[in-house]
Amino acid sequence: METLEFSKCRISIAIMVFIISVYALPCTLCFTSFVFGDSLVDAGNNNYLFTLSKADSPPYGIDFKPSGGRPTGIFTNGLTISDIIGQSLGAKSFPPPYLAPNTQADALINGINYASGASGILDETGFLFIGRVRLREQVENFEQSREYMVGVMGENRTRDLLKKAIFSLTIGSNDVLNYIQPSIPFFGGGDKVSKTTFQDFMVSNLTIQLKRLHELGARKFVVVGIGPLGCIPFLRATNLIPRGECSSKVNEIIQGYNQKLSQQLNRLNHEMGHEAIFVYANSYDIFTSIRSDYHKYGFENANKPCCGGYFPPFVCFKGRNANTTRTSSGLCEDRSKYMFWDAYHPTEATNLIISHKLLYGDQTICSPINLRQLYNYNIS
Numbered sequence: 001m002e003t004l005e006f007s008k009c010r011i012s013i014a015i016m017v018f019i020i021s022v023y024a025l026p027c028t029l030c031f032t033s034f035v036f037g038d039s040l041v042d043a044g045n046n047n048y049l050f051t052l053s054k055a056d057s058p059p060y061g062i063d064f065k066p067s068g069g070r071p072t073g074i075f076t077n078g079l080t081i082s083d084i085i086g087q088s089l090g091a092k093s094f095p096p097p098y099l100a101p102n103t104q105a106d107a108l109i110n111g112i113n114y115a116s117g118a119s120g121i122l123d124e125t126g127f128l129f130i131g132r133v134r135l136r137e138q139v140e141n142f143e144q145s146r147e148y149m150v151g152v153m154g155e156n157r158t159r160d161l162l163k164k165a166i167f168s169l170t171i172g173s174n175d176v177l178n179y180i181q182p183s184i185p186f187f188g189g190g191d192k193v194s195k196t197t198f199q200d201f202m203v204s205n206l207t208i209q210l211k212r213l214h215e216l217g218a219r220k221f222v223v224v225g226i227g228p229l230g231c232i233p234f235l236r237a238t239n240l241i242p243r244g245e246c247s248s249k250v251n252e253i254i255q256g257y258n259q260k261l262s263q264q265l266n267r268l269n270h271e272m273g274h275e276a277i278f279v280y281a282n283s284y285d286i287f288t289s290i291r292s293d294y295h296k297y298g299f300e301n302a303n304k305p306c307c308g309g310y311f312p313p314f315v316c317f318k319g320r321n322a323n324t325t326r327t328s329s330g331l332c333e334d335r336s337k338y339m340f341w342d343a344y345h346p347t348e349a350t351n352l353i354i355s356h357k358l359l360y361g362d363q364t365i366c367s368p369i370n371l372r373q374l375y376n377y378n379i380s
């Protein structure tokens, strides 16, 4: 009996020592990430803007445990891909939105989320929604965070922390959505440029921001390609695409862009040698493979969104009577059986599968290495 008590005690001391060492050595074991992008990864920045692109009413966030199911500005029912990946790699909590009050100090531990719904790579993208933080501005905001970090830890320790941190960019969908709307003239008011020119604009404007981040100390990059937007409920309904099919016109534009993007990331990897690494995340093929075999992944519906109905105006929020879960907009019974949460965004269930593939996938999914390998990768 005594020995048992004794060993119990030893175990709890060992646990305490472990806990103390984890907290005393910030970032030997923790996961720091800086997240840039659009509504696919916005952690609530748009709540602080005057904008039409907001997810601040129920049932958004209904499965998000940290908020007890209340909406936080996240554009899905639960976790986003960047949050799931952070959690799997040991993040203690999710990077908070940059625009929320008192989040500066998080840069030192968890990282910060700069992403903003409706934003794009190109400055003009998303103007119909009024407020959004463009990619260029997201990078400027990171510059502010970096200044804060240097103030607290000095230049050298900041450089060391940033060298280990993961910088993810999930952006480009809104640029394409704007480009294909017949009612929106090409940015600047002129005629639309050709598809190839448009794809080149996106890649070269994105490259400027990647290089800027690199100058500021970012070394480990994940750049997420655009998914098959031609298959999202919004585009399928507005383009009258039959059940089970996608808009090939839209998907061709995206595939052209993704190919140029992955080539550009290859080029950057060659240019920079061991000094930085750029991972291309092939979300297009991941999403397509889940969709074509959705039963195997436990889904019952790969066409309709869980929330907001299948036809315009796709409004996904609760009616006046906050007690009813089934309203005119409708909420599906089992959220884990749907690939789409609303007309634009995947459910948490889909995000979980995508994240798992990004973490463990082979080179057809993440190249040159997957996200688990990226986390363990040491920059010289």
Ligand SMILES: *[C@@H]1O[C@H](CO)[C@@H](O)[C@H](O)[C@H]1NC(C)=O
Pocket: 154, 156
């Ligand atoms: C920062 O690093 C540089 C070169 O790596 C070194 O010369 C300098 O002394 C360091 N500064 C501090 C404050 O440690």
Ligand SMILES: *[C@@H]1O[C@H](CO)[C@@H](O)[C@H](O)[C@H]1NC(C)=O
Pocket: 122, 123, 124, 187, 200, 201, 202, 204, 205
């Ligand atoms: C960035 O995109 C804009 C269109 O929004 C284009 O006019 C400009 O030339 C692009 N910049 C580069 C460096 O490609």
Ligand SMILES: *[C@@H]1O[C@H](CO)[C@@H](O)[C@H](O)[C@H]1NC(C)=O
Pocket: 320, 321, 322, 323
């Ligand atoms: C919602 O339910 C609560 C308790 O179940 C009740 O007190 C309240 O009046 C209901 N609200 C509406 C708008 O029906």
